[in-house]
Amino acid sequence: MLQKDVKLDNICKTWLLEKHIDFLKSFGKERNQYESNMMEFLRMSGMYWGLTALHLINNGQIPKEEEIFEYIKSCEHNNGGYSPAPGHDPHLLYTLSAVQIACLLNRESELPIEKIVQYVSSLQLKDGSFTGDKWGEIDTRYSFCALACLSLLGKLNEIDLAKSVEFIKSCQNFDGGFGSRPGAESHGGLIYCCVGALSIAGRLDIVDADTLGWWLAERQLPSGGLNGRPEKLPDVCYSWWVFSTLNILGRDHWIDKEQLKNFILASQDNEGGGFSDRPGDEPDPFHTLFGIAALSLMSYDKILPIDPTYCLPKTVINRLGLKPQTLS
Ligand code: GRG
Ligand code: ZN
Numbered sequence: 648m649l650q651k652d653v654k655l656d657n658i659c660k661t662w663l664l665e666k667h668i669d670f671l672k673s674f675g676k677e678r679n680q681y682e683s684n685m686m687e688f689l690r691m692s693g694m695y696w697g698l699t700a701l702h703l704i705n706n707g708q709i710p711k712e713e714e715i716f717e718y719i720k721s722c723e724h725n726n727g728g729y730s731p732a733p734g735h736d737p738h739l740l741y742t743l744s745a746v747q748i749a750c751l752l753n754r755e756s757e758l759p760i761e762k763i764v765q766y767v768s769s770l771q772l773k774d775g776s777f778t779g780d781k782w783g784e785i786d787t788r789y790s791f792c793a794l795a796c797l798s799l800l801g802k803l804n805e806i807d808l809a810k811s812v813e814f815i816k817s818c819q820n821f822d823g824g825f826g827s828r829p830g831a832e833s834h835g836g837l838i839y840c841c842v843g844a845l846s847i848a849g850r851l852d853i854v855d856a857d858t859l860g861w862w863l864a865e866r867q868l869p870s871g872g873l874n875g876r877p878e879k880l881p882d883v884c885y886s887w888w889v890f891s892t893l894n895i896l897g898r899d900h901w902i903d904k905e906q907l908k909n910f911i912l913a914s915q916d917n918e919g920g921g922f923s924d925r926p927g928d929e930p931d932p933f934h935t936l937f938g939i940a941a942l943s944l945m946s947y948d949k950i951l952p953i954d955p956t957y958c959l960p961k962t963v964i965n966r967l968g969l970k971p972q973t974l975s
Contacts, residue, residue, distance in 0.1 A: 649878045652868040653925050658913045662948055664704060666920030667935065671701040674932050675710060691722060691731045691741040695748050696936040702751060702960055703939055703951045712752050719745045719758075727759065727766030728780070738780045739770060743792040746799050750963050755800060764802045767793050774817075775810030776828075786827045787818050791840035794847045795957060798969060803847070812850045815841045823858030835866060835875035839888040846895050846956040846971045856974055860898035863889050871906030872914075872925065882924045883914045883934045886941035891955040894944050897974040904945050911938045 674697050686693055698709050709715075721733045722745065728737025729745040742763065749755040770777050770793065777789035790811055797803050817829045818841060824833025825841035838859070845851050866873040866889045872881025873889045886907060893899040913926045914934070921930030922938035936958075943953040952961040956971035964971070 650868065651874075651878060651880045652870050653872070653881060655870055655909065655913045655926060658909060658926075659915055659917055660909065660912055662912065663915050663917065663920055664948070666918075667915075667922075667939070668701065668705055668920070670916070670920030670930065671697050671704075671932065671935065672710065675701075687732045688735065689731050689741075691719075691729060691744040691748075693932055694718070695744040695751075696932040698748060698751055699959060700932065700936040700939045703943055703953060704949075706949075707951060707960070707962070709751065715748060716752055716754055716757075719748060723759070726769075727762030727764070736780065737766070739767065739777065739789050739792045739796070740779060742766065743796045746796050747957075747959060750799050750959060750967065753963075753966070755967075758800070760800050760802065763800065764797065764805045767796055768806050771806050771811070773810075775807060775812070775814035777811075787815060787825060787837050787844070788827065788840050790815055791844045794844045798847050799957070799967060801967070808848055812845065812848050812853065815844055816853050819853070822862050823855045823860075824862050833862065833876065835863070835873070835885045835888045835892075838863070839892050842892045842895055843956050843971075846973065849972045851895070851972050851974055854896065856896045856898065860893060860896050860901055863893050863896075864898070864901035867902045867907065870910050871903065871908075872910035873902070873907065880925065881910060883911055883922055883941075884924065884937040886911055887937035887958070890941050891944060891958070894955040895971075895973050899944070908942065908945060908947060911942060914938060 701709050722729045724737040729742045730737050731741045749758050776785045777793045778785055779789045818825045820833045822833050824838050826832050826834060827837050868881050870881055873885040874881050875885045914922050916930040922935045923930045924934050940953050940958060943950040954961050954964040957964055
């Protein structure tokens with residue numbers, strides 16, 4: 648099979664903690680107007696990525712908490728959904744990000760919980776699937792968003808959970824993986840969404856953990872990095888999507904952790920901090936969170952522990968009394 652990979656020349660093994668903290672704080676201050684405008688369509692998720700990453704490497708400290716909560720409120724819609732920025736349309740992706748941020752701030756009880764529950768449950772279809780918004784695109788990403796969002800609010804019983812699981816099962820492939828819809832190709836990101844949703848539902852029994860664990864372990868390339876599907880380049884974000892899934896399945900020892908750490912550390916930006924998708928590319932908050940989160944799962948340095956299902960600090964998940972299922 649064709650294998651694409653990168654070479655780790657002059658590889659950096661130094662952990663650039665202070666630079667990453669500066670990088671994440673500067674995004675909070677909106678580095679420049681151009682970058683800020685370009686990011687507007689996903690700003691709520693951008694805030695979740697940046698704040699979670701900062702929390703993990705900065706001893707749980709995140710700045711300007713009142714302003715952040717005010718921002719969430721400014722993105723609330725009458726139908727109970729949240730948009731990425733004021734004036735944009737609400738979507739399940741940004742509704743989950745808003746709830747995740749509120750949980751990080753320990754202020755989820757101040758959200759209009761009944762309205763959010765109403766919004767999320769209105770997006771469930773008869774076959775158990777979820778659409779992302781009123782336009783009707785179905786994807787297993789949205790199944791994860793719905794289950795994660797409602798369980799964080801203690802409202803998982805407000806949807807048809809058995810049907811949600813049935814739909815996810817219908818997206819399971821011969822290789823043990825999952826795709827976006829029935830019959831769609833297995834993909835690392837969507838496997839995380841499906842296994843994560845099943846972990847929340849307590850239904851990991853439907854996963855073939857050995858077959859899927861093998862497919863996921865096959866994602867590691869000679870550089871140590873992981874790709875999202877066969878014949879693709881390695882990318883730091885799959886260090887989260889693929890490795891956290893292996894962690895949930897109790898099979899994370901099926902990949903070489905030292906090699907994975909090397910690849911992630913080689914993707915740091917030596918000058919301004921932050922992580923990129925692979926060595927030498929531009930850093931961004933998305934790959935910075937997922938690089939740091941994967942390092943957390945490997946107990947690297949003093950990074951706080953992360954929950955592999957919710958991608959939130961373990962302290963937050965414990966405070967909420969959540970116990971997502973994992974296998975041993
Ligand atoms: C709260 C952690 C958290 C997640 C929210 C939105 C979401 C749930 C997860 C996203 C999962 C993900 C990355 C899905 C990928 C979807 C997909 C088919 C991407 C294909 O993109 P390509 O072809 O990427 O650009 P590759 O790496 O395959 O080349
Ligand atoms: Zn990526």
